[in-house]
Each structure stands twice: as C-alpha cells, then as structure tokens.
Amino acid sequence: MIKETTKERRLILFALLVLAVYLSPLFILQENAHIRVHDNLDSNLAWYKVLARSGEIFGGVQGVIPQIINGVLPRNAFGTEYSVIVWLHSLLPTMVAYGVSQALTRVVAFLGMYLLLKKHLLPGEKWLTLNVTASLAFALTPFWPSGMLSTLGMPLALWAFLNIRSGECSVRDYVVLTLIPFYASIVLGFFFFLSAMGIFWLTDVIRKKGWNLPFLAAIAYMTFVFMLVEYRLVYSFLFKGEPNSRDEYFHAHLPFWRAVRLTFKNYVLGHTHVMTLHTLFILPATFIAIYFVYSKKLWKQEKLYVFLFSLNFLLSLWYAFWFYEGWLPLTKKFHFLDTFNFARYHFLRPMVIYASFALALKIIVLQGGSWAKTAKWLAVMQILFLGLYNDEIIYRNKPSVKEFYAEELFTEIKNHIALPPEEFRVASIGLHPAIAQYNGFYTLDTYNNFYPLSYKHQFRKIIEKELAKNKTIRKYFDQWGGRCYLFTAQLGKRYMIKKDSKRRLKNLELNTDVFKEMGGRYIFSALPIDNAAENQLTLERVFQSKTSAWKVYLYKTY
Structure with a gap:
C-alpha cells in the first residue's frame, strides 16, 4: 500500500510538472505570448475588459453595456458576475488572468479524469500508470479558453455523481457539485451533461435498479446551483422581451448527404470548440481495441468500452444531423429549436473519447507481448502530439496578444x-x-x-x-x-x-x-x-x- 501511494504521488507530481511546462509560455511571455484568436482574443478577452471597465458587473437584468452598439447591448450578454473567470479578469492583468484560468482548468481536468478512472473505470494498482497517462492527455487538450470547466470539468462531476449513485456519497461530492457551476457554463457543456445524467438515472429506473433518490436529488441540486449562478440566462429565457439577434439564427440547412459527411468529419477530426486531437493515435487505439473485443468475443467483459465507443459515434451523428434540413418544419413550429444549440451534446465527446482511450489501452495491454508495448507508445505519442499543439507553437505566426490589441x-x-x-x-x-x-x-x-x-x-x-x-x-x-x-x-x-x-x-x-x-x-x-x-x-x-x-x-x- 505504501509502495502504491509513493508511486501514485510520483506519477501525479510528474503529470503536474508536465502541465507546468506546458503552461509556462503564458506566464513567461505574458503579453508576448501567442494564443487563440477565434472566439478568444476577438471576443471574450475584450468582453471581460469592457465589463470590468463598465461598472456593470453587478448591473441589473435590464442593464446595458454603454460602450458597445450605442448602449443597447444587454448586460446579460456578458454572462453572470458569479463566474470566477469574470473576477480573474477584473482583478488581474489580462494575461495573468488568462494563465491562471488555463492552469486551474487543466489541473482540475487532470484530477477529475484521474479520480474517475481510478475509482470507477480502471480501478487497481495495475492500471495506475495508464490512468495517470490518460488523465494527463485529457488535461492537455486545447479546450476553448472561456469554456473553463464546461467540458474539462465533466469527469470530476461524473466521479461525484457515480459516488452518489453507488451509495458512497460524502460531503466532498457535494462540494464538487457546488463549486463547478462557478467555473463552468451550463449552455456550453453542463446542460447536456446534466440531461445525460437524467437519462442515466431514468435508465437505471427502467432496468429496475430502483429509484435511487439520492442520485436524482444530486442531479437536481447541481441543476439548481447552475440556475442560481446563471440567473441572467434564466431571466433572458423566461422573460424574452424584444426580439434579439438569435431570432434570425437559422441552423437546419444541410441536405442529407452533407449531414452524413459532417458526421464523419466530426467523428474523425472533432470540433474547434471541443478539440480532442484524437485522430492520429486515439482513433487507431479505439479501433484496435474494438477489433479485439469482436474477435475474442469480449462483449460482456468490455460492455462499458463498447458503450463509450458507440456513444462517441452517436454524438457526432447527433451533432451533424442537428443541421439537417429535415428539422425545418419543427424549427418553424418551435422557435427555441433555432435559438438554443442542441447540437452541443457533442461537447460530451472530450470526456467520452479520453475515457474510451484509457479503456482501449487496457484492452490492448491485456493482449500481452508486443501489444503491451504498442499501447505504451500510443499513449506516449498522444501526449507528445498534444505538447506540440501548444498555443505558442500553433499560433506562432499569428499576432501576439500585445500585437493584437x-x-x-x-x-x-x-x-x-x-x-x-x-x-x-x-x-x-x-x-x-x-x-x-x-x-x-x-x-x-x-x-x-x-x-x-x-x-x-x-x-x-x-x-x-x-x-x-x-x-x-x-x-x-x-x-x-x-x-x-x-x-x-x-x-x-x-x-x-x-x-x-x-x-x-x-x-x-x-x-x-x-x-x-x-x-x-x-x-x-x-x-x-x-x-x-x-x-x-x-x-x-x-x-x-x-x-x-x-x-x-x-x-x-x-
């Protein structure tokens, strides 16, 4: 036990050191750093600055931001004042706040995925290294910066929910469910996660596993906390007021075969707001694993992996066909289908893909011999590839933050x-x-x-x-x-x-x-x-x- 604890600590410290090296350009270069422009420098980072300067952080639900579009931009367009990222950018220089936000998100992502794998998906000392490796890879994914924990916080939330579902509920689980809403967005991830948890609970009921009221209560509790934190969003949804720009948003436009093509494009390459960089190493690993499941008739033993493998594709299918023109009659009848982006169920994919990756590596390792080495190299290459996708490398030919602003x-x-x-x-x-x-x-x-x-x-x-x-x-x-x-x-x-x-x-x-x-x-x-x-x-x-x-x-x- 002492050996296991020592090894675990060393592996976790090594992973945190890798994260520190990955994040170091942000803190060393600061305004001279190169970061994402799309939906980042061109929007969110400026919004935080404008909001802090406006004096409207605590503005009323009918408030406006004077500096933008002649003072008719609603204060609610800039989200809740109870989001930690708003205060980071209000109290700290832009790039210090950005670096702290990146560090906080990635550390929580690593710990959340590690706890989920260790407790519920791959328990046992044998898989300790694999769990740390897969969790580190997950924490290195180039997430959308202002999404915070909207996607990368899902494993930690799932860990807490599974603890409660299994009857092992503790105060720490509810602490997790309470704190995440202050550093995540319900429309950019957790609406879809929580509704998936509701489906999970309902599936348990249908399968006659009981009503499990503590699990249902936990789902309701986290939803309630999100509603309190995101009260501006709730107000805007319930009290619509005058027509807004989203009323002309039109999503159902793709013909059938273009939707099919988009399905496979999303499945293989991913999406800009939830980049997973899974194409080169994770995708082959998952297909190798499913081959062994098929050839060795491991369907029962590996039913969780088969479920996640299937779910990954279904999420891409749902994403692509949300834009299928066949929805048009429904969108005309129910306007909220246009104003709310239900395609974002695919925001579950980072968690699903990296959990699948861990389980796929386990299946490959169990084949022994050279396959165990193959699994090791797939994991190492994925981490190295993610490291090469550091913002400072990818955006080196774009303006630095200082040059941009x-x-x-x-x-x-x-x-x-x-x-x-x-x-x-x-x-x-x-x-x-x-x-x-x-x-x-x-x-x-x-x-x-x-x-x-x-x-x-x-x-x-x-x-x-x-x-x-x-x-x-x-x-x-x-x-x-x-x-x-x-x-x-x-x-x-x-x-x-x-x-x-x-x-x-x-x-x-x-x-x-x-x-x-x-x-x-x-x-x-x-x-x-x-x-x-x-x-x-x-x-x-x-x-x-x-x-x-x-x-x-x-x-x-x-």
Missing part, C-alpha cells in the same frame, strides 16, 4: 482624436471590433450573439450594398449576425489584415448617412480606401507601430 497604437489614435471616447462612435474595417473595444473606444460594430434585432437591422443599412455584392457575407450576416461588422464584398470574412498588406479597398459602398445617424464619426480601416470621398470619408492620418500587427487608416466622416 496594440494598446500603444490605439493610445496614439485616442490622443490624436482628443475627445472623450463616449462622445463619438467608431467602427472597423479589416479589424476585429474587439481591438477598439479593448482600448476603450465606443463601437457601433461588435461580436456578440445576443443583442437587439432592431439594432442588427439598423446596422445592416450601412453595409446593405456590400452585402448585396457578396452572397457569403450576406448569408453570414442575415442568418446569424453574431459578427455585426462593417463587412465589405472585397474582403469577405477577412478581418485580420496585417500592416504589411499591399491591398487597397476599391469600390466601397457604405451608407455613411446611416453611420452618422447612429453616432458614427470615425472608421478604423486596415487598408486605404480608394474611393473614400464617395463614401463621405476623409483620411485623417495613418498610424502604425512596431508593437502593433496592424496599420490603421483613420477616416473621419464629413
């Missing part, structure tokens, strides 16, 4: 304009509005998926002629509209035009009268506008700096 450059622009930011409005072309927002400018454009529909329609008038020239951006704006940007037909969906670009904007057609009516005074353009005069714009000055990824052409309306 370009605070020095935008301070120079602010000093040139020499007016209080609240007295005028700006919008950007070829640049994410989040950059201007992060630097304190009041913007007419934004990236948010929940804002008044009337504002979307009003803003559309500014870019109406540009949308008419480009079908891609027209569909993108009209059928979603989360990116309320100054789209141009020439640039399409490109909004990160670096300062070394030689391109020029030609034949731009903006309705500058509407822009001015909405308070618009300046446009930050990443490119020179050849026909600026035709758009009632005059070039004030060109700004650039060594610490910025952008060159900004400052245009003023007249």
Whole structure:
C-alpha cells in the first residue's frame, strides 16, 4: 500500500510538472505570448475588459453595456458576475488572468479524469500508470479558453455523481457539485451533461435498479446551483422581451448527404470548440481495441468500452444531423429549436473519447507481448502530439496578444482624436471590433450573439450594398449576425489584415448617412480606401507601430 501511494504521488507530481511546462509560455511571455484568436482574443478577452471597465458587473437584468452598439447591448450578454473567470479578469492583468484560468482548468481536468478512472473505470494498482497517462492527455487538450470547466470539468462531476449513485456519497461530492457551476457554463457543456445524467438515472429506473433518490436529488441540486449562478440566462429565457439577434439564427440547412459527411468529419477530426486531437493515435487505439473485443468475443467483459465507443459515434451523428434540413418544419413550429444549440451534446465527446482511450489501452495491454508495448507508445505519442499543439507553437505566426490589441497604437489614435471616447462612435474595417473595444473606444460594430434585432437591422443599412455584392457575407450576416461588422464584398470574412498588406479597398459602398445617424464619426480601416470621398470619408492620418500587427487608416466622416 505504501509502495502504491509513493508511486501514485510520483506519477501525479510528474503529470503536474508536465502541465507546468506546458503552461509556462503564458506566464513567461505574458503579453508576448501567442494564443487563440477565434472566439478568444476577438471576443471574450475584450468582453471581460469592457465589463470590468463598465461598472456593470453587478448591473441589473435590464442593464446595458454603454460602450458597445450605442448602449443597447444587454448586460446579460456578458454572462453572470458569479463566474470566477469574470473576477480573474477584473482583478488581474489580462494575461495573468488568462494563465491562471488555463492552469486551474487543466489541473482540475487532470484530477477529475484521474479520480474517475481510478475509482470507477480502471480501478487497481495495475492500471495506475495508464490512468495517470490518460488523465494527463485529457488535461492537455486545447479546450476553448472561456469554456473553463464546461467540458474539462465533466469527469470530476461524473466521479461525484457515480459516488452518489453507488451509495458512497460524502460531503466532498457535494462540494464538487457546488463549486463547478462557478467555473463552468451550463449552455456550453453542463446542460447536456446534466440531461445525460437524467437519462442515466431514468435508465437505471427502467432496468429496475430502483429509484435511487439520492442520485436524482444530486442531479437536481447541481441543476439548481447552475440556475442560481446563471440567473441572467434564466431571466433572458423566461422573460424574452424584444426580439434579439438569435431570432434570425437559422441552423437546419444541410441536405442529407452533407449531414452524413459532417458526421464523419466530426467523428474523425472533432470540433474547434471541443478539440480532442484524437485522430492520429486515439482513433487507431479505439479501433484496435474494438477489433479485439469482436474477435475474442469480449462483449460482456468490455460492455462499458463498447458503450463509450458507440456513444462517441452517436454524438457526432447527433451533432451533424442537428443541421439537417429535415428539422425545418419543427424549427418553424418551435422557435427555441433555432435559438438554443442542441447540437452541443457533442461537447460530451472530450470526456467520452479520453475515457474510451484509457479503456482501449487496457484492452490492448491485456493482449500481452508486443501489444503491451504498442499501447505504451500510443499513449506516449498522444501526449507528445498534444505538447506540440501548444498555443505558442500553433499560433506562432499569428499576432501576439500585445500585437493584437496594440494598446500603444490605439493610445496614439485616442490622443490624436482628443475627445472623450463616449462622445463619438467608431467602427472597423479589416479589424476585429474587439481591438477598439479593448482600448476603450465606443463601437457601433461588435461580436456578440445576443443583442437587439432592431439594432442588427439598423446596422445592416450601412453595409446593405456590400452585402448585396457578396452572397457569403450576406448569408453570414442575415442568418446569424453574431459578427455585426462593417463587412465589405472585397474582403469577405477577412478581418485580420496585417500592416504589411499591399491591398487597397476599391469600390466601397457604405451608407455613411446611416453611420452618422447612429453616432458614427470615425472608421478604423486596415487598408486605404480608394474611393473614400464617395463614401463621405476623409483620411485623417495613418498610424502604425512596431508593437502593433496592424496599420490603421483613420477616416473621419464629413
């Protein structure tokens, strides 16, 4: 027992050391680090900054964020003040908060998966190394940063639920179920996890395993805590108010064979918000294991593995066919099927895939001989591959955080304009509005998926002629509209035009009268506008700096 404890501690410490090395670029480089742009730098990190600066962290459910889209962006669009990540970004510099959040999430992910495997899936000293290895791999997955524990916290929650289900409930299980909601999102993971737990409980009842009221009560309890933490979301759902941008969201558009293709694409490659990087090593391991299950008739002994193997594919199938056009009659009848993304049941996949990986390695190891070595190398290669997928490596050719937000450059622009930011409005072309927002400018454009529909329609008038020239951006704006940007037909969906670009904007057609009516005074353009005069714009000055990824052409309306 002492030997086992010592070995366990050494393995866990080694895994934590690997995590520390993986995270070290964030703490060493800080603003010079390279991190994900999509749904991160272009949105969430700026939102936290804007929220902290707005004085509206505790704003009422009817409150608004003054800095964005003329003060009609609901405070509820920025989520709950009871989320730890909001306070990290309110109290700490952006990259310190980001690093702490990454560290907290990955450590909890590792410990949660380890506890789940050790107690419920692969108990016994024999599998100690395998459990630590699989848990470390799970903790290294490139999760969506602002999702926090929405997916990577699921193994820890499942561990607590399985303890309660088996009658071994303790205070620590309820501590877990209480704390996770403060560092996770119900719509980005736990709605789907908790409803899956409800199905699990119902299955037990159908199989005549009893009503297990403590298990049901635990599910209800965690749901209740989430409802308290996410009270803004609950309010917005129950008291809809005026139509919002999600009312024009349209998801049921794929023909049957494209949905089939998406099923296999998701199954093999995964999804950007729940990246698992399972294609090269985990997928072969799971197929090798299922081959042994089939060839050696191990269906009963390995029924859990077979279930997880099947569930993994079914989740991809559900994800893809949520976008199947066959849903259209139902979405027309039940509008909430469009406004709530039920496809996100596939957010369960990271937990399912890595639990399957651990069980698959066990099955391969049990074949003995060279197969045991194969299992070892599959695990090692998966960890090495995840290490090579570190943000600093993957995004090394993207702007650093400092270059992206370009605070020095935008301070120079602010000093040139020499007016209080609240007295005028700006919008950007070829640049994410989040950059201007992060630097304190009041913007007419934004990236948010929940804002008044009337504002979307009003803003559309500014870019109406540009949308008419480009079908891609027209569909993108009209059928979603989360990116309320100054789209141009020439640039399409490109909004990160670096300062070394030689391109020029030609034949731009903006309705500058509407822009001015909405308070618009300046446009930050990443490119020179050849026909600026035709758009009632005059070039004030060109700004650039060594610490910025952008060159900004400052245009003023007249």
